[in-house]
Amino acid sequence: MASDQSLTILHVDMDAFYASVEIRDNPSLEGLPVCVGGPASSRGVIAAASYAARKFGVHSAMPTAQARRLCPNLVLLPPDFDRYTAVSRKVMSIFRRYTPIVEPLSLDEAFLDIAGSERLFGDAVDVGRQVKADILRETGLVASVGVAPTKFLAKLASDLDKPDGFRVIQPGEVREVLDPLPVRKIFGVGPRTAKRLEQLGVRTVRDLADLVREDVARRFGASGLWIHDLAHGIDPRRVSSRREEKSHGMERTFPNDIADREELRTLLLSFCEEVAFTLRDKGLRGRTVTLKARFSNFKTVTRTKTLDFATNLGPRLFTVAQELLDRVERRPLRLLGIQVSKLEDVRQPAQGTLFGTPEPSSRDDWMESNQKLEAATESLDKLRKRFGKSAVRPASLLYRDEVRGRDGSSGQPGVAGRVPEEDPGEDS
């Protein structure tokens, strides 16, 4: 049970972050239904909606077209991620004044663990109040704060009282808070699990907690144990400032379906270059490449290949990505994406190869050029960091516009602004 745990975890979530930044910078928008997102004409989705817009039922991840139907007077703004990122940095720096253990979840939310900082700044509730006040004073933005003994409860707490919330769940009142909540509130219970639980007569967290543990395990496997633990307020996850990244990727839904393979390949090249750059920037490389493609009818397929040796070079990724694309049925695509997983630190001990190349003989030449490429890439990255990412691009991408996401974001993989398309079931 959670009752013996101390109250040290904070979850801070900025209210309607992107929209709030826009309103802050343009006070004439105050009180209007403001949304940030991609235009309806190119199948855009809402990335953030102000509370005024939410009154109309508009919420993030909703297609912009639908949002417009719900709220004809919607003020739609294109996103400006550079500005949001700058504000986000400011907010994160406020967190770090109080504790080094900050785990950002995205641009606008983070977990903080203040264990060890109490003597300096007071208990978790004090720190929570100070953080909230600092954010308002220094950025002019409103954050909701949850304080609890575990991550799950802290996140729940910040959500319970939104907007402009401040909610503390004391170790002793965990049951009281959890019991009446719908089971959907449990992290890991999606629509499907909720439906299956409903069939068992489980509607509230209380109902789930009352189930026999073995029974839940039998029906839902390992994830059953997990949600059962959460229902009891048990969440052993620690706040970790060093979040280990599992994968890196980029995907885009196109304004219009694309059937032309040449066009798709060019897009793929730009994705690969972009993802490879991010990997290099983070000092990572990956072994498994996964291509995701969605057809006009929303059927989604993935194709995967694992390399013998990890890479973070764009052209190397692109070679594999092309192979994977060739294994996808030749039909118009609505979405295309590439993801690299099985990541490793470039500094991790690396087994050397005897013949200078992972695959000797026939691929000798290819690998030799790979090494040259690696050396060249280092210099190119320096240029990109100094003059912007489009300073150096493959010639085939020279005269192309940057691929923008549905939420209007530019091609930066993995940023918080990305809104994944609702997934009507995978099949690979």
Added chain:
Amino acid sequence: MKVICDREKLREGLSIANNVVPAKSTRPVLENVCLVATDDALELVGTDLEVSVRFRIEDVEVTDPGPAVIPARVTLDFVRDLSGETVTLETKEGKCQITSGADSCELVTIDPDEFPVISRFSGDGNVTMQGGSFTKLVTQTSFAAAREPGRYAMHGVLTEIDNDILRLVATDGRRLALTTTPVDGSKAPETSAIIPTKGMQMFCRVISDPLDQIHLSFGENQVGLKTRGAEIFARLIDGDFPRYAAVVPTETSNALEADREMFSKKLRLVANVTGDEARAVRLKTKKNELELFGQSVGRGLATAHMEVDFKGEDAEIAFNPDFVLDGLKHCENDTIRLEFNERNSPGKFCLGENYVYVVMPITIDASTPPT
């Protein structure tokens, strides 16, 4: 066909044939063993078209010479459980009856003409040597051959003959084992062939007496081995074997000599804490003391020390302990010798008079720290 033979001999032959015969094939006839009774012997032939075996059983009583093609797996299973000393095999009306004492079975046969024709070893081949010596060469090298899919040319043991020297080399691109032995070169033309690992294993499998002579015959696209009772043919791998000679260090600035058993023991000790992936044990010398160090995020770290004989400047180098131990297993001497130059250039383990094992070290790339 009708023949009476020793049960144990028949079981042995069937067992060897089954090592080659595929359990499931797109050509079902290959799932069979072909028995041929000649005047004075019974031959068992099995093949997967890559490796073929012909096993000969002598001292048999043939009353009716001829062939029979029967399911290999079932026949072995049946013969294994028979209890009589001899077994009678007899074909009639498309069936093959196997009888031993009071027990018998009748197996379906296949038209012998459908069974592929397998080469026959002619004469004494190109090289003749003692079976035990050949087996030793193979076990000293084949463990280093590649197993991961996709590196076709390294899925076998390079077998070369030049200047009266027989040389076997195997590598998976990260370590390489090389062993040589003098041969009588009068009949041996210069040869270079990549023999698939599976074929090599079969060769060793049929060498029952290490003192017996074996014969090797190199052809255009296959290699044959003949023992007293068996012939094996293996299709050669058609590919370019990496240029191995260039990676065997010739001049080295550091040389370490250590007791083999002690070194293995310390290595295993330290390897216990290294992780599952990117396992590394660092060897560090300080005059005549060797420090072995292993570490992993998940398990912790370990250090061991031992006395060695070291010539060179104090140095360090890290290896995958599993690779090193693989080689030490086949070491012929009580003392191992490790020669190397840099921490990122190959280390050469001298494990016998004509036996070297080259292992590429593990390096920690500090060139691109994450920002």
